[in-house]
Amino acid sequence: MFVVRKPNELENLIDKLKKSNKKVGFVPTMGALHKGHLSLLEQSKKENDFSVVSIFVNPTQFNSPVDLEKYPRTELMDLKILEEAGCDVVFVPDVLGIYPGGTFSEKFDFKGLEFQMEGKFRPGHFDGVGTVVKRLFEIVSPDNAYFGEKDFQQLRIIQQMVELLGLEINIVAVPIMREDDGLAMSSRNQRLTPEMRKEAPKIYQILKEAAKYFQKHPVKKVREFVIAQFEDTILKLEYFEIADEKTLRPIVDCENSEHIRAFVAVFAGDIRLIDNLKLK
Numbered sequence: 494m495f496v497v498r499k500p501n502e503l504e505n506l507i508d509k510l511k512k513s514n515k516k517v518g519f520v521p522t523m524g525a526l527h528k529g530h531l532s533l534l535e536q537s538k539k540e541n542d543f544s545v546v547s548i549f550v551n552p553t554q555f556n557s558p559v560d561l562e563k564y565p566r567t568e569l570m571d572l573k574i575l576e577e578a579g580c581d582v583v584f585v586p587d588v589l590g591i592y593p594g595g596t597f598s599e600k601f602d603f604k605g606l607e608f609q610m611e612g613k614f615r616p617g618h619f620d621g622v623g624t625v626v627k628r629l630f631e632i633v634s635p636d637n638a639y640f641g642e643k644d645f646q647q648l649r650i651i652q653q654m655v656e657l658l659g660l661e662i663n664i665v666a667v668p669i670m671r672e673d674d675g676l677a678m679s680s681r682n683q684r685l686t687p688e689m690r691k692e693a694p695k696i697y698q699i700l701k702e703a704a705k706y707f708q709k710h711p712v713k714k715v716r717e718f719v720i721a722q723f724e725d726t727i728l729k730l731e732y733f734e735i736a737d738e739k740t741l742r743p744i745v746d747c748e749n750s751e752h753i754r755a756f757v758a759v760f761a762g763d764i765r766l767i768d769n770l771k772l773k
């Protein structure tokens with residue numbers, strides 16, 4: 494496994510691969526790797542000749558300096574995990590490599606996707622995500638890039654960005670990997686106290702109950718049901734939304750949407766957790 498830290502070194506390597514017609518798969522991550530990340534790599538390995546995983550904690554997508562500072566960083570362990578998983582190249586750039594002109598976000602028009610859900614509570618977050626992924630795509634030039642449905646809104650934003658910029662990159666959506674008790678795997682789970690860790694699976698339990706409730710009740714009632722359920726936990730609900738998978742707009746009439754998903758964000762102490770579940 495190659496560990497590459499300089500963008501131009503990776504560009505040279507990818508150039509050579511492309512000249513010999515190798516298909517390149519790419520998995521962008523912020524490190525603190527878990528099985529969710531590895532499921533993206535597994536899929537990339539199946540569908541490409543060469544797989545690149547990047548590890549970069551992107552400062553422009555964090556809303557709070559404390560959250561950025563507290564984000565887990567486990568590079569040595571990550572490299573070991575990736576080596577064992579059969580990754581071909583790990584790209585570990587520094588901030589200057591990604592932001593040579595300064596740590597700023599580009600402003601994007603994601604056709605309204607950026608104003609829903611996460612966008613309401615994390616202003617500028619998706620400009621940061623778009624900026625870093627665009628830059629990483631420039632360096633890696635992948636044929637296929639893998640994104641988890643865990644961050645469904647991010648996945649839709651990246652699909653929109655690829656369309657907007659006319660990039661010839663196939664975006665592959667990978668299902669959510671969960672712990673045995675249903676908690677969606679996340680780097681942030683490492684920070685949960687034992688008490689929080691015990692409560693956190695309720696996020697998925699409540700989503701599943703909401704999915705059942707949704708079959709027989711209007712959206713407004715489902716929302717009331719979910720709010721009440723979270724009141725019985727130590728988790729603080731930030732938002733619950735039932736939205737169209739394409740537009741991410743809240744559902745008004747279920748008949749008008751082919752694909753519907755429930756989205757949730759909660760706080761366990763100062764740790765923010767998100768999850769989602771397909772309803773239709």
Ligand code: AMP
Nearest residue numbers: 522523524529640641643644669670678
């Ligand atoms: P992150 O390191 O949190 O930025 O995540 C990197 C990629 O892994 C993103 O595309 C995430 O959506 C994806 N990912 C994170 N957690 C999971 C999970 N539990 N299941 C599937 N994909 C995930």
